[in-house]
Amino acid sequence: MGDEELEAWAGLGREPAFAIVGLGGAGGDAVQDLIGLGSPGVRTFAVNTDQHHLVRMPVEQRILIGERRLRGRGSGGDRSIVLEAAQDSSEEILRRLARFEIVFLLAGLGGGTGSALLPYLASELRKTEALPIPVAFLPFEVELESNPERRANVDGALADLEKLGGLLLALSNEKLRRFDALPLHRVFQVRNAYVHSLVTSLVDMIEHPSQINVDLASLKSHLAESGLSTLLYGEYHISDPERLVQQALSEGLLDFALDTSPSALLHLDGGSNLSLRTLDRVVQAVRSRLGEPRRLLLGTRVRPEPREVVRLTAVIGGLRSRSLARTPRSLEPVIRSVG
Numbered sequence: 001m002g003d004e005e006l007e008a009w010a011g012l013g014r015e016p017a018f019a020i021v022g023l024g025g026a027g028g029d030a031v032q033d034l035i036g037l038g039s040p041g042v043r044t045f046a047v048n049t050d051q052h053h054l055v056r057m058p059v060e061q062r063i064l065i066g067e068r069r070l071r072g073r074g075s076g077g078d079r080s081i082v083l084e085a086a087q088d089s090s091e092e093i094l095r096r097l098a099r100f101e102i103v104f105l106l107a108g109l110g111g112g113t114g115s116a117l118l119p120y121l122a123s124e125l126r127k128t129e130a131l132p133i134p135v136a137f138l139p140f141e142v143e144l145e146s147n148p149e150r151r152a153n154v155d156g157a158l159a160d161l162e163k164l165g166g167l168l169l170a171l172s173n174e175k176l177r178r179f180d181a182l183p184l185h186r187v188f189q190v191r192n193a194y195v196h197s198l199v200t201s202l203v204d205m206i207e208h209p210s211q212i213n214v215d216l217a218s219l220k221s222h223l224a225e226s227g228l229s230t231l232l233y234g235e236y237h238i239s240d241p242e243r244l245v246q247q248a249l250s251e252g253l254l255d256f257a258l259d260t261s262p263s264a265l266l267h268l269d270g271g272s273n274l275s276l277r278t279l280d281r282v283v284q285a286v287r288s289r290l291g292e293p294r295r296l297l298l299g300t301r302v303r304p305e306p307r308e309v310v311r312l313t314a315v316i317g318g319l320r321s322r323s324l325a326r327t328p329r330s331l332e333p334v335i336r337s338v339g
């Protein structure tokens with residue numbers, strides 16, 4: 001077998017199966033940070049109505065929409081104009097995105113562009129083979145006070161995303177208040193580093209076969225049974241699996257409340273010292289925090305060498321509808337300092 005054939009056989013050198021797409025200003029800024037943190041094997045895109053913002057995006061493909069009516073100057077908060085523009089450009093956008101297995105869509109809610117594109121593209125991609133994962137950044141409360149248009153954009157986009165069901169990551173800027181002494185761009189970097197961990201851990205889980213394997217098909221069928229779900233991530237020293245679970249389940253920036261009997265997909269990534277006992281303790285700790293899951297799917301990836309740190313990626317299903325803008329109950333999100 002020649003080198004080329006070997007490579008093809010091993011699936012190396014093939015087109016990346018994952019894409020991250022920044023929608024609007026905040027979504028584009030977040031993708032830019034993710035690229036800075038390293039995104040090998042992931043294709044990068046930006047879609048915007050704002051040409052000036054779009055041209056400075058360091059992504060592989062830029063897509064300007066609504067040029068005829070908006071002249072490349074942004075939507076000024078008008079969600080319905082952007083929705084029309086998105087429908088006009090829909091075929092072109094989907095042609096580029098639908099060939100990926102997983103498409104992460106990132107947007108800040110409140111403006112016109114991100115609030116329109118996030119639910120629209122998530123719902124259009126749902127009709128294809130691709131699995132869209134919307135990541136919504138919720139604005140600071142002070143941005144919405146006395147601004148009913150912005151609030152309507154946030155509420156409208158969230159309602160559409162909840163109706164769609166499936167995986168949804170909603171990260172609230174309010175949860176960043178503990179960093180209020182830092183410059184604002186640094187605060188967003190902390191959040192984007194957390195998003196980077198979520199994206200890379202999910203990509204790793206799907207991309208690399210594990211001892212107890214979780215592939216794309218099992219993720220999709222788990223999601224189909226789980227209602228509105230979210231993704232969580234934590235890492236901790238192997239000696240303390242309970243702390244690892246606490247890290248993943250309560251130290252996110254995610255903003256939601258859970259049903260009484262959630263479903264859980266748990267994937268552990270560790271070294272050759274990862275024992276069955278550690279796995280049991282993780283499952284036990286999840287049970288004691290969330291209650292008995294109505295559906296539990298387990299996966300592990302064990303590297304050849306021993307590792308001090310174990311990573312836990314969790315897909316938790318059964319988020320309560322209309323919960324995203326309210327104070328969470330079961331999980332109390334605080335932020336882990338990143339970097």
Ligand SMILES: Nc1nc2c(ncn2[C@@H]2O[C@H](COP(=O)(O)OP(=O)(O)OP(=O)(O)O)[C@@H](O)[C@H]2O)c(=O)[nH]1
Pocket residue numbers: 023024025026027029030049050074075076077078107108109110111112113114115137138139140143173188
């Ligand atoms: N610029 C920026 N805004 C953020 C970020 N994270 C959350 N946001 C919020 O995202 C919301 C949406 O703002 P933009 O992304 O600028 O709006 P847009 O989607 O480009 O929409 P229009 O400019 O109105 O067409 C704002 O209210 C911010 O609070 C971030 O990292 N950068």
Ligand SMILES: [Mg+2]
Pocket residue numbers: 024025050074075111113
């Ligand atoms: Mg904008």
